[in-house]
Amino acid sequence: MTVELLIILTLVLGLVSYFMGRFNKVYGAVVTIIASMFVFISVGYMANDILDGSTFNYNAVKYLPVFATFTVSYLGIFFAILVTFVFAMVSFFNPFFVEKYKYPAVYNMLYIFSLAGVLGVFFTDNLMVLFFFFEFVVWSGLFIIPLGKSKKAAVSYYAFSTAGSFALLYAIFIMRDVAGTYNLYAGLASVSGTTQGTYVMILLSISAFSKLGAFPLHTWLPAAHGNAPHPFSPVLSGALVKLGAFVAILALVKLAPVGDLQSVFGSYTDATFLYASQYAVAILGAMTIVFGTLMAIRQDDAKKLLAYSSVSNGGYILVALSIGGSVGLAGGLYHIIAHALASAAAFLAIGAVSRVTGTSKMSELGGMIHKMPITYMVYLIAIISMAGIPPMGGFISKWLIFQAVIDNGLILIAVAVFFGSIGSFLYVFRPLAALFLGQELPQHKDKAKIPPFFMLLPMIILSLLIVYTGVFPNYILGFINDVMAELGVDALVIGKYTIQGPNGVLHPTLVASVFGVGVLIAFIIFIVLKKSRKVGLMDTYTAGNFIYTEELMHYSLDFYAPIERLYEKYINITEDFYKKLENKVVDFGRMVKYFFFTNKPEVTVFWIVVIIGFLLWGDL
């Protein structure tokens, strides 16, 4: 099976699912499961082969035009296996949600199409093919998102994605100009370190920022993730956003950083400096972290909250990738995995809740744990990882990122990184407290029940993987070392169970087992003592008052009011900026329309001739 054949087959399966979906909604959705499992397993085989060092030729092209070349690199495999895994896991949710869409068959088809697009992006070495598949993913998403709650979300998604795509396109043109070929690696290598390289880096960074939802190009992400159909949000956040990380790696690792500060300031102090471009991206990443955290704290919709947490985690990825070096890069790559798994699991858990309750607003939910305990555990494990607490995967990556930040003495960025890390406790706890815990609200009491087995299955697999990445990270870190070797970065020093950072050793397995011992001791203490008397949730301390209304005893609205008060005046700055920009664009459009597209065609033709003449002036 070559890459080309895989992509073509995926596209065909997409069409099959469309026609199946026309025939029967649920069968169409089942096809998406089969297709994405098939793709995941095929990519798994590729990964297996590439790790074995066998030389099966995945790159052959037979059916597509010859310029559509593919190559299976470690980097591509790394991303592809992660993303297809997320797709495969999430696809199990599709059959349970088809009832809710207006066009279920279209949803199924686009779901598979975006999977195909992702494969194309990660496996091609041709810049134009990359661009084509990049756009393909954007377009598939564009039509899926409005099937959820809001049409406007799709528009803003499209606007920002287009900005990213155009930036990518210009970067491609520059590389083509310099290298004379559309080959990705040759193009990047030829511009690296030159003046054009700076432009390419800026353009690729814009593209990465817009895809990753990083500050200041983040406004689309919460709207899109929060309003997309429930099964598509985890895909967006766990998989498609990672396209941005892929582009960011191309821009930040493959291209040499510019702006040598060490030679400027190095003589004044013993401290070492990074390159200016690294600082610039890291600062934007740090702002993304702070901004995402502050916004996530004040959301009421659980999905929007998780979306802002994706923004914030995108910031971590950017900070890590921009610092680079073996620790930083390994931290960034590991964070991509950890966040993809955690955010997919958390979104799925919230999706499972809103499937039965019809809402994901925290102020309208409460006490779901009593009817959906497994969903709760999945969410709990996911947020422990998201907050970077051991023994889950997020801790490993945050630890590596902290090591990198400290090792380079980035004080102000450290403020943001630590702020985001503590702030994540705040926001991830909020759905836990308001949505799953607290009083069991009567309006959802009868509706809520344990989700069907096929919804639990992917959630449980994801949770187990989150624990696995936190307890035994070294197998995956070994693979990351291969990726880094391909990128020309030194390998991270790992032992059998230990990870060596620049200023300390981490033994995740030991941490996890010691935690287990602690819990065991606590459990023994608990179990030998007298058994407690079970009382209801409404039998709580109320200063002697009799209260029979669950809502009155449930604290979920404006959870962090005291801290929100401190910054709520300043949050709309970027939104306002884009609003103003939008108005300007609309004004400009009106003006263009007024001058050029008048009722008289001859005027229009005149202006077109003038403009073409102006553009061709030099060449004529």
Added chain:
Amino acid sequence: MLSTKFSPMSKEEVDRKWWEIGDFFRRNSLWMLMYCTGCCAIELPPAMTSAYDMERLGMGPMATPRQADVLLVTGYLSLKTLRRLIYTYEQMSEPKYVVGFGSCTINGGIYHDSHAVINQLNKYVPVDVFVAGCMPNTESVMNGFIDLMDLIKNKKANGWKDYHERNDWYKANQKAALGEVKIHDEFHE
């Protein structure tokens, strides 16, 4: 599972031993929930602060009934507060003790003929120690606490068990005073 070969104690005896050990801790660390309904409550601040310092007996104020061991009913109880008092008492974790302050809790005191207050507290909740006086002075309050500790030591502070055993009787008295406890007030309709 205890080996019977080396310890011939029966299960009851073992339980009793544990209970005695528990009583030692319980009487040396009495946490109070103050139900300050009447004027007797004014005696508590001097008992707590530097004049008499009840912390040296291991006593201290607590915020909620769940955490507390001893419920202090300081004075007269109107029917409205009685309902809350019973609710609060039932929320406390066992073993729990009650101390009644002043003549109001013993026989109604100067309010004995009021239509709004109850006269005898131990008809509604089991009271372990009464501190007589109107109001009792602080020494006698402290004395009452030491009496409670002695009662615990001698296993005589069994009001909470009595509340289980004669629950019907207490409930009947409560009902007679309050009527059916069904709350329909302006907040809950």
Added chain:
Amino acid sequence: MVDMLLMILAGVGVALFGFVLQTSIAGVNRKIVGRIQKRYGPKWYQEFLDIFKLLSKRSVTHGWIFDFGVIMALGGIIGTAMFMPITSSLMAFPGYDNFFIFVYLIAVGMLGMAMSASGSGNPLASIGVMRALTTMLAYEVPFMIVVLTIIKLTGTSSLSELGILQQAGGDFNWFVIALPLGGIVAVISLMGMLGKKPFVTYIAPAEIASGPMVEYGGKQLGMLFIMHEITVFIEVSLFVHLFLGGAENILFFIIKYFAVYTALNIMSSVYGRLKIDQVVLFFYKWPLILAVTQAFIAIYLGWVI
């Protein structure tokens, strides 16, 4: 395998030691605070009596998450304490006493407690948790910046190695003196961590009925008390190892520990309380500025006393 088991046993020993040490010192401190308030104060072992009394009572439970959270809280904290070095050479897991493990593993315990408190269904508990988390957001960042400075300067994040490095430079190479601004920040942050006044916002007995603790009684409350004692042990020991030159032997450790804890207690007994937003604003003003200034001075200018 066998030495692994021995290490774990040693770790449990450390946790137990921490519990006994902190509980005794807390009792002594209650007496000291009593004397400050012109009282006689309780017995020095009063804290033990309180905890064992709680464990002997029959409590109520609000469902499985209420109990599970408590177990997770105590388990997480015991696990964290097991990594703590007592002196710079005496610890259960040599080489793995990484600073970040303490900061983040302690969070599991906090999360467990927060979860259990919210699971009780009492809104006051959720409010208390909200305040605790908000306070944490305030004090943690300045503290981490100071620790960043130390780690960057020394190139290690292992507590025992940091202790040895400070001892090697003589007694007054302690970081609380070498980095004076950072030392001030660390003391302030430590007061926040321990929930001492003026930063005690989440335990408000009269306002929100003791916040997270509102629904606990009996064994659950007893376990949370144990957890609290061990947490204090971890936080104060962190300060001793990071800023006061660690400890050459166990006696020094106890002396330093006692001095730090008592000093903080005495300071705290003369303050009132701040509101939560005041706490946040306070920590993001002076302590953060001082910490960042200290970091710049130390890392870029190399000025270390």
